[in-house]
Amino acid sequence: MPETSAVLTLRHAVRDWLRRFGSSGPVAVGLSGGADSLALTAATLAEAEAVDALVVDHQLQEDSAEVAATAAATARALGCRSVRVLSVEVGHTGGMEAAARTARYSALAAARGDRPVLLGHTLDDQAETVLLGLGRGSGARSIQGMAPFDDPWGRPLLGVRRVVTRQFCADVGLSPYDDPHNSSPEFTRVRLRTEVLPVLEDVLGGTAALALARTAEQLRHDNAALDEFAGELLVRAESASHGLSCEVLAAAAPAVRSRAVRAWLLARGVRGVTGAHIRSIDELVVAWRGQGGVAVGGAERGTRLVVVREHGRLTLARADRVSRDRRETS
Template identity: 65%
Template sequence: MPETQSVLEIRQAVRAWLGGYAPERAIAVALSGGPDSLALTAAAALEADSVDALIVDHQLQAGSARVAAEAAATALRLGCRSAHVLAVEVGTDGGLEAAARQARYAALDAARDGLPVLLGHTLDDQAETVLLGLARGSGGRSIQGMAVYAEPWGRPLLGVRRAVTRRFCADADLAPHEDPHNSAPEFARVRLRHEVLPLLEDVLGGGVGPALARTAEQLREDGAVLDELAKELLEAARSHRTEPVTSADEDTLAIEILATAPAALRRRAIRAWLLAGGAKALTDKHLRAVDALVTAWRGQGGVAVGGGSAGIRLVAGREHGRLAMHRR
């Protein structure tokens, strides 16, 4: 491997991640064949003791099986211990992008055999994620971006620009696969990449990508502190009781405790409580409606939230001075 600036930068990023999160130095890498994941796989094969390459074939394009097989062969040439092609069926829930992502992560999780999985997300991907979260308008959590490590997913390249991974591939004489979906304008992320971010760079004089990534990191640090305080609030609201516990209210929350807490902590505590109770796909509208049961109650009924199972929905309501969750 040539010791060019791009190669050294990516190797150092992978080495630092391994030192911080995988001291046993045994990992899996999600390899699509594109420049980001290809550069990551090559660097990981050099820096880790053992690397298993996991190649997901979404079966959405003609010739996808051939592309996956070529990526697997490349991984073995680079020194990976093994390379596995994972063929998946992509559904339709939430649109093509969301459905493909869900199928991909499920396949990677099933095949990783207990190892952390490295993903090739770069600083540019982080900037795009922050902008998408900002457009959703669902609070600081949505613009915290991606974590360097959220078990089992590792992202060593969040401080590396996309141009560096391309230069790595050129310097190492690697031929990455160019996915047509990465230039298809019907995908919001593609338009952000090719239209919105270049325009922002031009209007604001550059540095937008790194600035967005720094913002995400700062918000993630702040969010970690708030989440820990919210955890303490949640436990206090659970344990504060004026009557003996019965089987019907084992996981209810005292309105008295929640109502006196700052809004940022109260909503985080309620969100964690809802998720623990089986809620899924929570929106800001759901969260604020449940919060209103605490702070603006005028006798309104329960709030249905996403989750439950076929024929059953989750409903959060106020009963005898406590928040309770029922399946109806």
């Protein structure tokens, strides 16, 4: 492998990731055939004990099987210990981008065994993720971006620009596949990549992507600290009796209180907790005026749960029980 600037950049990034997260054994790599994942696979082969390639065929294009087969053949030629093509069925929930991502991660999780799965997300992908989070306006957690390691997902290239992975492929003689979906303006992320980020880079002198990625890293540290504080608050609020003490919650900072309530709901099987849910539940704590409960999704399809304030505590009850209680007291 030639020791060009791009090659050394990727090898050092992978080496640092393996050292930092203690992955001394075999690893899996999610390989699409694109420049990012192809460069990651080649660089990981130079640094890891053994590499197993997992190629996901989303079956969204007529030639998807051929693209997957080509990526698999390249992985074998590079020296991967094993290569598997994972064909998936992409659903419709949340749009094609989200559905494809769900299907891809599910397939990779099922095939990985006990190995971490390295993914080819770059600094540019991180910047796009932060911009998407800002657009949703759902708080610090949505703009903290992707973590370098979110077990079992590893992302060694979050500090590497996309242009470097392309140069890596050129330097070592690899021919990456250019997915037409990556240039289709019907996808929000593509428009951020091709329209919004270039303008920001121009206005900010070429530092926009770097600044967004740095912001994501800082927010991950901040969020980790807030989550720890929220865990401590949850222990105090739950210690007295059933439910959460509104008095204890009200004395905490709003950011810590909202995280504690979210964690409490998730631990009880509540699905799809939104910012609107948290804001309404917070009013039960700090702006109590006898209002009704807040309906949230149950752990099972069709089940509705309600967060209510009773005797100074937040409790979680089935919606049918709350309705029955209201009828009996009316």
